[in-house]
Amino acid sequence: MYLDQATREQLQQWQEELAAKHESFKSSGLNLNLTRGKPSASQLSLANALDGALEGNYISDDGTDTRNYGGLVGLPKMRALAAEILGVEADDVLVGGNSSLTLMYFTILFAWQFGLNGKGSAWSDEGVVKFLCPVPGYDRHFSICEEFGIEMINVPMDENGPDMALVETLVAEDSAIKGIWCVPKYSNPTGCVYSEDTVERLAKLGNMAADNFRVFYDNAYAVHDLSDDAPNLPNIMAYCRQHGTENSVLQFASTSKVTFAGAGVAFLASSANNLKIITQHLGVASIGPDKVNQLRHLNVIPDLAGLKSHMKKHAELLRPRFACVIQHLCEHFAESDLGDWNSPEGGYFISFDTRPGLADEVVKLSAEAGVKLTPAGATFPYGKDPENKNIRIAPSFPTVDEIDKAMAIFCNSVKLASVRQKLAA
Numbered sequence: 001m002y003l004d005q006a007t008r009e010q011l012q013q014w015q016e017e018l019a020a021k022h023e024s025f026k027s028s029g030l031n032l033n034l035t036r037g038k039p040s041a042s043q044l045s046l047a048n049a050l051d052g053a054l055e056g057n058y059i060s061d062d063g064t065d066t067r068n069y070g071g072l073v074g075l076p077k078m079r080a081l082a083a084e085i086l087g088v089e090a091d092d093v094l095v096g097g098n099s100s101l102t103l104m105y106f107t108i109l110f111a112w113q114f115g116l117n118g119k120g121s122a123w124s125d126e127g128v129v130k131f132l133c134p135v136p137g138y139d140r141h142f143s144i145c146e147e148f149g150i151e152m153i154n155v156p157m158d159e160n161g162p163d164m165a166l167v168e169t170l171v172a173e174d175s176a177i178k179g180i181w182c183v184p185k186y187s188n189p190t191g192c193v194y195s196e197d198t199v200e201r202l203a204k205l206g207n208m209a210a211d212n213f214r215v216f217y218d219n220a221y222a223v224h225d226l227s228d229d230a231p232n233l234p235n236i237m238a239y240c241r242q243h244g245t246e247n248s249v250l251q252f253a254s255t256s257k258v259t260f261a262g263a264g265v266a267f268l269a270s271s272a273n274n275l276k277i278i279t280q281h282l283g284v285a286s287i288g289p290d291k292v293n294q295l296r297h298l299n300v301i302p303d304l305a306g307l308k309s310h311m312k313k314h315a316e317l318l319r320p321r322f323a324c325v326i327q328h329l330c331e332h333f334a335e336s337d338l339g340d341w342n343s344p345e346g347g348y349f350i351s352f353d354t355r356p357g358l359a360d361e362v363v364k365l366s367a368e369a370g371v372k373l374t375p376a377g378a379t380f381p382y383g384k385d386p387e388n389k390n391i392r393i394a395p396s397f398p399t400v401d402e403i404d405k406a407m408a409i410f411c412n413s414v415k416l417a418s419v420r421q422k423l424a425a
Contacts, residue, residue: 001014001336001337001415002335002336003337003338003418003419006422008423011419011422014415014419015416015420015423018415018416018419019416021412022412022416025370025409026368026369026370028369030370030371030405030406031370032370032371032372032398032402032405032406032409033371033372033397034371034372034373034393034394034395034397034398034406034410035372035373035394036374036394036397037257037348037394037396038261038394038396038397039261039314039397040317040397040399042317043314043317043318043396044260044261046259046310046314047258047259047300047310049300050260050263050296050297050300053296053299053300054292054295054299060075060076060291060295060298061076061077062075062077066292066295067291069288070287071289071291072094072287072288072289073094073095073275074093074094074095074291074294075095075294075298076090077298078265078294078297078298079091079093079095081302081304081307082095082253082267082269084303084304085219085222085223086219086222086237086251086253086267086269087235087238088251088269091272092269092270092272092275093267093268093269094267094269094278094279094282095265095266095289095294096266096267096289097265097290098256098262098263098265098266098290098293099254099256100218100220100253100254100256100266101140102266103266103267104144104216104218104252105144105147106281106285107216107268107278108144108145108148108150108216109148110277110281110282111123111178111179111214112124112148114277114281115212115277116212116247116274116277117247117277118277121212123150123212126176127176128151128176129149129150129176130174130176130177130178131150131151131152131153131177131179131180131181132152132155132162132167132170132177132179132180132181133145133152133154133155133181133380134157134161134162134181135154135156135157135379135381136157136189136351136379136385136390137181137183137379137380138181138188138189138218139378139383141216142181146381152381152382154380154381154386155167155170157187157190158192159192160192160194161184161187161194161198162180162182162198164197164201164202167180167201167202167205168201168205171205171208171209172208172209175209175210177209178214179213179214179215179216180202180205180215180216181216182194182215182216182217182218183218183219183220183221184199184217184219184236185219185221185224185233185346185347186221186224186344186345186346186347186348187347188220188221188347188348188349188392189349189350189351189379189390189392189393190351191342191343191350191351192342193233194233194234195234199233199239200239200243202236202249203215203236203237203240203243203248203249204239205245205248206240206247206248207243207244207245213248214248214249214250215236215250216250216252217249217250217251217252218252218253219233219251219252220252220253220254220256221346221347222253223307223311224311224314224346224347224348225311225345226315226318226319226322226344226345226346227315227345227346231345236249236251237251237269246270246271246273247270247271247273247274249270250268250274251267251269252266252268252269253269254267255297257314258301258307258311258314259297259301263293265293265294265297320400321395321396321398321400322344322395324407325350325393325395325403326343326350328407328408328410328411329341329350329352329407329411332411332414332415333411333414337355338354338355338414338415339354339355339414340352341353349393349394350392350393350395351379351390352391353390353391354389354391354414354418355389355421357387357388357389357421358388358414358418358421359376359377359388359389359390359391360376360388361417361420362376362410362417363375363376363391365413365416366409366410366413369412369413370409371406371409371410373391373392373410374391374392374394376390376391378392379392393410
């Protein structure tokens with residue numbers, strides 16, 4: 001179906017056929033949800049061994065009684081495991097509660113209120129504060145910025161990551177820019193993996209930006225590969241050490257999509273200077289994280305080899321879900337001018353671009369037929385997609401059968417919205 005080559009008679013015929021199909025879907029009474037990247041119940045069950053894993057032994061290898069107060073930076077063995085995941089030293093890691101998003105929020109809060117370079121470096125003392133936001137991106141990052149009144153600047157993405165030439169120009173010219181959000185591996189939602197050049201240039205930003213600038217490096221999908229030959233993410237901290245910019249990068253990750261989404265373990269990795277400031281303020285809010293949860297995680301996933309084995313089980317559950325989405329998109333749109341999409345090698349999302357101006361209509365039509373999608377614009381700051389074309393598809397939670405039904409509706413909605421737009425032109 002190539003709309004730009006179709007006659008008006010063909011378009012009218014397609015509209016009638018697609019509208020009839022849409023009404024048929026509406027009468028089916030379906031209620032399917034592709035909105036958020038939640039693990040399925042079967043994925044969560046892979047970690048059921050956490051329940052009772054300690055068998056009454058709450059003492060860690062280093063002798064810590066995990067039931068008691070203290071240990072603000074986390075158990076040594078958990079710090080070591082996080083260090084292997086993120087490519088840093090164990091001393092560079094702080095182990096938090098169950099949510100890396102919470103660690104990101106607190107880090108922004110500390111930078112805003114107190115500064116990460118000590119006295120006189122608080123962002124709130126500087127008037128306008130800006131952040132660079134690679135788009136399409138993660139809506140919760142944008143929500144944090146909105147919470148603090150931080151102005152967001154869109155930066156386009158391609159298969160290598162953010163447009164680094166633009167990033168470098170903006171950072172060098174505007175000292176009000178205090179940070180950039182990054183999801184470097186299987187970026188949410190495009191699924192791209194940052195290239196070697198992109199990672200090194202991000203590491204070098206500390207040499208051209210304001211002293212209190214930080215790269216917020218949300219490595220949420222560091223171990224979420226769909227195959228054994230998945231791409232590797234270059235080590236940003238190795239480049240930071242090479243260029244003397246260790247203070248400029250803050251890495252975040254968690255086990256939220258590894259074990260239990262609501263009861264995982266979160267990590268923050270950075271320089272000694274950054275961790276000193278962050279723990280100073282975090283220590284006022286907390287007497288220590290949930291070390292019992294850290295210890296039970298270590299009993300179930302004791303090392304990197306155990307983690308990789310565990311994640312292969314996740315991949316086995318996710319692959320058919322992703323394959324179902326891609327199959328529908330290929331069957332319906334490979335020979336068309338109706339949309340573009342990515343085929344990620346890991347992560348939790350598939351990004352689909354409609355023809356400009358149609359994302360909100362596709363989301364609306366899909367909802368009418370029983371399929372909930374992430375709101376159009378959610379992958380952009382302030383919920384405003386300038387071209388109104390990006391839609392994030394999250395296939396992890398539904399069953400393959402539900403995805404199959406949902407994608408049939410989605411594809412019909414894309415076609416119907418596209419034909420109607422062309423007829424109205």
